[in-house]
Amino acid sequence: xxxxxxxxxxxxxxxxxxxxxxxxxxxxxxxxxxxxxxxxxxxxxxxxxxxxxxxxxxxxxxxxxxxxxxxxxxxxxxxxxxxxxxxxxxxxxxxxxxxxxxxxxxxxxxxxxxxxxxxxxxxxxxxxxxxxxxxxxxxxxxxxxxxxxxxxxxxxxxxxxxxxxxxxxxxxxxxxxxxxxxxxxxxxxxxxxxxxxxxxxxxxxxxxxxxxxxxxxxxxxxxxxxxxxxxxxxxxxxxxxxxxxxxxxxxxxxxxx
Amino acid sequence: xxxxxxxxxxxxxxxxxxxxxxxxxxxxxxxxxxxxxxxxxxxxxxxxxxxxxxxxxxxxxxxxxxxxxxxxxxxxxxxxxxxxxxxxxxxxxxxxxxxxxxxxxxxxxxxxxxxxxxxxxxxxxxxxxxxxxxxxxxxxxxxxxxxxxxxxxxxxxxxxxxxxxxxxxxxxxxxxxxxxxxxxxxxxxxxxxxxxxxxxxxxxxxxxxxxxxxxxxxxxxxxxxxxxxxxxxxxxxxxxxxxxxxxxxxxxxxxxxxxxxxxxxxxxxxxxxxxxxxxxxxxxxxxxxxxxxxxxxxxxxxxxxxxxxxxxxxxxxxxxxxxxxxxxxxxxxxxxxxxxxxxxxxxxxxxxxxxxxxxxxxxxxxxxxxxxxxxxxxxxxx
Numbered sequence: 001x002x003x004x005x006x007x008x009x010x011x012x013x014x015x016x017x018x019x020x021x022x023x024x025x026x027x028x029x030x031x032x033x034x035x036x037x038x039x040x041x042x043x044x045x046x047x048x049x050x051x052x053x054x055x056x057x058x059x060x061x062x063x064x065x066x067x068x069x070x071x072x073x074x075x076x077x078x079x080x081x082x083x084x085x086x087x088x089x090x091x092x093x094x095x096x097x098x099x100x101x102x103x104x105x106x107x108x109x110x111x112x113x114x115x116x117x118x119x120x121x122x123x124x125x126x127x128x129x130x131x132x133x134x135x136x137x138x139x140x141x142x143x144x145x146x147x148x149x150x151x152x153x154x155x156x157x158x159x160x161x162x163x164x165x166x167x168x169x170x171x172x173x174x175x176x177x178x179x180x181x182x183x184x185x186x187x188x189x190x191x192x193x194x195x196x197x198x199x200x201x202x203x204x205x206x207x208x209x210x211x212x213x214x215x216x217x218x219x220x221x222x223x224x225x226x227x228x229x230x231x232x233x234x235x236x237x238x239x240x241x242x243x244x245x246x247x248x249x250x251x252x253x254x255x256x257x
Numbered sequence: 258x259x260x261x262x263x264x265x266x267x268x269x270x271x272x273x274x275x276x277x278x279x280x281x282x283x284x285x286x287x288x289x290x291x292x293x294x295x296x297x298x299x300x301x302x303x304x305x306x307x308x309x310x311x312x313x314x315x316x317x318x319x320x321x322x323x324x325x326x327x328x329x330x331x332x333x334x335x336x337x338x339x340x341x342x343x344x345x346x347x348x349x350x351x352x353x354x355x356x357x358x359x360x361x362x363x364x365x366x367x368x369x370x371x372x373x374x375x376x377x378x379x380x381x382x383x384x385x386x387x388x389x390x391x392x393x394x395x396x397x398x399x400x401x402x403x404x405x406x407x408x409x410x411x412x413x414x415x416x417x418x419x420x421x422x423x424x425x426x427x428x429x430x431x432x433x434x435x436x437x438x439x440x441x442x443x444x445x446x447x448x449x450x451x452x453x454x455x456x457x458x459x460x461x462x463x464x465x466x467x468x469x470x471x472x473x474x475x476x477x478x479x480x481x482x483x484x485x486x487x488x489x490x491x492x493x494x495x496x497x498x499x500x501x502x503x504x505x506x507x508x509x510x511x512x513x514x515x516x517x518x519x520x521x522x523x524x525x526x527x528x529x530x531x532x533x534x535x536x537x538x539x540x541x542x543x544x545x546x547x548x549x550x551x552x553x554x555x556x557x558x559x560x561x562x563x564x565x566x567x568x569x570x571x572x573x574x575x576x577x578x579x580x581x582x583x584x585x586x587x588x589x590x591x592x593x594x595x596x597x598x599x600x601x602x603x604x605x606x607x608x609x610x611x612x613x614x615x616x617x618x619x620x621x622x623x624x625x626x627x628x629x630x631x632x633x634x635x636x637x638x639x
Contacts, residue, residue, distance in 0.1 A: 022330020024628045049383060049413070049634040056381070056633070074484065076478065076511045083639040104510045106552050107294070159328050160294055212326050 005203055007040075007180060008096070008128030008149040010067060014039045015197065017069065017182060019207025020047070020058050020219065028216050029061040036220030041066055042098050042205065044073040045088045059093075069130065071098035078117035085122050089095065097122055098152065099131040101161065107157035108185075112139045116146060123147025132184055135169035135239040137176050144179050151177060154185040155196065159208045161188025164195055174200045190226030197230025198238070259470060260504045264497065268447055272493035278488065279307035287545060288313060291548040292324055300378050302499050305545035306492040314541060316354035321547040321573045328552050331629045334576040335620070336384035336416070337377050338558075340585045341404055343367045345390030347457040349443070349520060351488065351530070354390050356457060362587045364395055370404050374411040376589045380580055380617040383634040384414040386439060391420035391458055398426050402433045409434035416479070420458070421468040427475030434638050437479035438472035440465070445490040445497035453488055469505055479513040480505055481556055486539075487521030487530030495542040499549050506550065515554030515576070516546055520608070522560075536565060547573035559583075559613040563623075566613055570627045577624075580617040 004011040018038040020029055033041065043058055048070070050057075062068065070088035075081035078101060085097045099118050103111035115131045116139060121128050128149045133139055135153035143151050153170050156162035163186060164170060174181050180202035187193050188209045196204050206223050213219035287301035288310075288551035297305075304310060305317065342364035352358075365373065374585045377385065385408055389396050401419065417430060427438070444450045447462050454460045469480045482501055484494040498516055506514045508510045518539055521530040534542070546553055557566055557574045559581040566577065582588050615623070624631040 018463065022332060023630055024331035025630050044635075046413075046635055046637045047632065048637075052381075052633070074478070080639065084637060086639055087637060102511060105513055106506060106510065157294065160293070161327065208327065208330065212330050 002173040003231065007130065007179065010128075012039045012067075012203075014224070014227075015203040015231055016193070016224050017042065017184075017203055017205040018210060019205065020044070020062075020210035021207055023216060026056075026058055026061045028211075029058070030063065031068055031217045032210060032220040033063065035217045036224045037211070038220070038224070039246040040069050040096075042069040042071050042207070043093070045084050045091070045105055046074045048088075048091060048093070050091055050222055067096060068094050069096045069098050070094070071132075072100050072118075073102075075099075075101050075118075076103070076111075076114075077101065078114040078121070082112070082121050085118075085127060086125075087107070089127070090205050095126065095128050097127045097129055099129060107160070109157065110134055110154070115139075116142055119148050120146040130182065135166045135173050137169075137172050140173050140177050140179075144177070148179060148209070150182050150202070150222060152182045152184040155183050155204075156186030157191070158185040160186050161209060162186050163188060163192035164199075167199075170196070170201070171199055189220045193223055194226040194230035197227055198233045200234050203227075260501055261466055263500065263504060264445060264447075264466060267445075267497060267500070267600045270493075272490065272496070275303055276307045276492060279308055280311045281312065283307075284310045284313050287319065288317060288548070292320055292551070294551075294602070295389050297549050299500060302496055302545060302549045306495050306541065309430075310541060310545070311537065314537070314544065315320050317544040318540070318547065318572055321544045322571055324547060324551045325573045325575065329575050332632045333570060333574065333624050333629050334384065334554075334574065334632045334635050335382065335579050335617070336386055336414075337578055337617075338383040338386045338388055338418070338581050338583065339370075339373055339377060339408075340388045340583060340587065341370055341373075342390035342392070342396045343585045344395040346392050346394075347390070347459040348455050349459060350453045350455070351485070361491055362395075363591075364546060365586055365590060367400075367403055367407060369519040369586060369590045371407050371411075373586060373588050373590060374408055377580075378411040381619060381621075381633055382580070383412055384416070384636065385412040386416045386418055386578070387435075388418045389420065390540075393420070398429060400423075402429055405430055405435045406434040409638050413634045413638060415638070416481070417477075421465050422471070424471040424475045427472050427477060436477060436636060436638065437481065438469065439481040439517070440468045440472070440478045441483050441485055441517070442466055442498070442501070443471075444483040444559050445484060445494055445501070446489045449489050466501075469501075470508070473505065473509040473512050474496070479515065479554075481517055481554070483517040483519060485521065486534035487532060489532065491532055491534045491538050491542070495545065499546050502546070502550060502553060506553075510538040513554060514550075517556040517558065518542060519558065519560060522612075539565075543569065543573050559611045562612045563615055567623055567627065568626065570629055577620065579615070579620040581611055583611060 020043045070093040072081040072084040101114040132152045156165035182203040183196040183201045184205040210219045283304045289302040372392045418439040520534045556576045621631045
């Protein structure tokens with residue numbers, strides 16, 4: 001059976017989500033999507049200009065086969081995130097929404113409390129809600145109860161390229177979450193993306209590392225390969241892998257005689 | 258603690274004494290510490306602004322470029338200014354708009370504001386900076402509120418560069434759709450501040466200094482501050498502005514903080530600048546600020562020449578103005594056809610001379626040619 005990722009009502013064969021920010025030219029987005037085989041891309045509503053000509057519109061550079069994930073970048077409260085999400089829907093950006101409520105502009109760290117409130121409202125309104133969050137298992141459960149379609153814990157601060165500095169917390173979320181876990185932010189190298197996938201993350205979102213590479217198209221392809229390799233390693237249940245709890249031949253079975 | 262108390266601690270600081278004692282070792286220690294999410298302290302900023310750091314501009318630039326790329330990507334934001342009134346009750350000794358300068362003052366009607374807005378929006382500009390002199394009797398809050406609400410129909414972001422207001426007034430304008438605030442302290446050295454602002458509402462140093470804080474408390478989401486280089490000793494002013502930006506970043510963690518480097522180049526309305534900031538000093542300041550605050554916005558206006566601005570893209574700048582007119586009604590009302598012409602109409606009074614007279618299209622092309630993406634829209638009024 002094919003290994004698919006399900007988010008809300010949609011299924012995806014790629015487990016690499018990408019972003020539209022920070023590119024030297026919007027014209028790189030199309031080729032990057034092709035090379036990375038990414039099927040979902042996030043776009044900040046604040047950068048979407050419905051009045052812009054085709055060349056200048058970000059949306060014009062994203063093929064119809066790729067699902068848009070508008071995000072609420074710029075929101076500082078749940079209320080602002082909700083308003084941005086509604087504008088995104090009205091602007092024709094679809095039913096998906098990535099909630100970003102930032103309480104710290106310096107490292108773009110999310111406000112879990114406000115994120116949870118926005119998730120409750122938007123899930124009720126029928127959005128497929130993907131909240132960007134600080135890795136906290138309690139909040140992760142609450143987001144599930146509030147109707148989120150996945151959780152997006154940060155690996156490390158956005159744009160920091162530091163990889164999985166929140167490793168231990170993300171592992172706990174993976175182990176306990178009833179929702180798909182998408183590691184978002186801080187992944188700076190394909191090896192870090194592979195690590196997240198090996199740990200059992202369902203997907204990763206990579207923007208800065210691809211967009212600011214000298215060759216973003218090649219970087220997109222490198223990340224695609226790393227994500228696939230990491231996923232395969234997870235499915236292969238490598239020896240010593242954290243989640244491989246069920247040994248096929250019990251070592252202490254004889255004790256039950 | 259407000260920034261006033263912090264600024265007070267440095268009013269008597271011996272900047273020349275400190276700067277002259279900085280060694281190459283001090284500079285390299287501070288420089289090596291920068292980046293990778295490390296936080297430089299005030300002493301590091303002083304070291305990077307010192308004469309000793311001039312020998313390290315290239316390594317500073319390399320690191321500043323990498324940090325800017327990491328946090329802002331290959332993008333440059335664009336905006337344009339719109340002057341809607343040049344009535345002013347202030348006596349700034351260095352300003353072409355001051356109360357004693359004799360020229361015919363103007364204030365745009367709401368219809369004229371709309372006409373200018375249409376023309377500027379037609380250039381592709383989506384972020385507007387709206388400016389006035391300081392004459393609340395001529396430009397009362399209800400006029401400004403109506404101006405802002407007109408602008409929200411044409412632009413995605415409306416920034417204010419008017420005069421220091423109360424928190425309540427900023428709340429009004431925020432509710433009308435303004436989201437950002439620019440206010441320059443002009444000079445952080447208080448003694449000098451009092452000398453160049455002898456009369457008028459602007460003579461209140463503390464009220465002006467605390468303006469960004471009032472704006473942030475009123476809900477504005479972005480603050481842009483800076484000294485006017487040419488008034489005080491540049492590097493101590495650069496230090497104080499950096500300290501101010503850091504203070505705001507810490508006090509208001511969900512506000513975007515930017516610094517600008519407006520610099521006087523000649524006697525614009527009265528006195529000749531005592532302390533010209535050289536191109537080297539300009540670049541050193543920008544680099545030191547970037548290393549001190551990785552996520553800091555750095556705005557560069559058309560005061561700077563085309564060739565110089567082109568270089569700044571790689572040195573930490575994040576936002577440019579483009580196609581600017583710095584006289585009231587400069588786009589259409591006073592100068593019909595000005596938008597297609599290279600310069601401003603010589604009959605009008607401009608607040609400062611524009612040296613980068615390129616059109617929005619030309620600046621956009623230059624940004625693309627430099628390997629960067631021009632970003633016209635980076636906000637949504639909601």
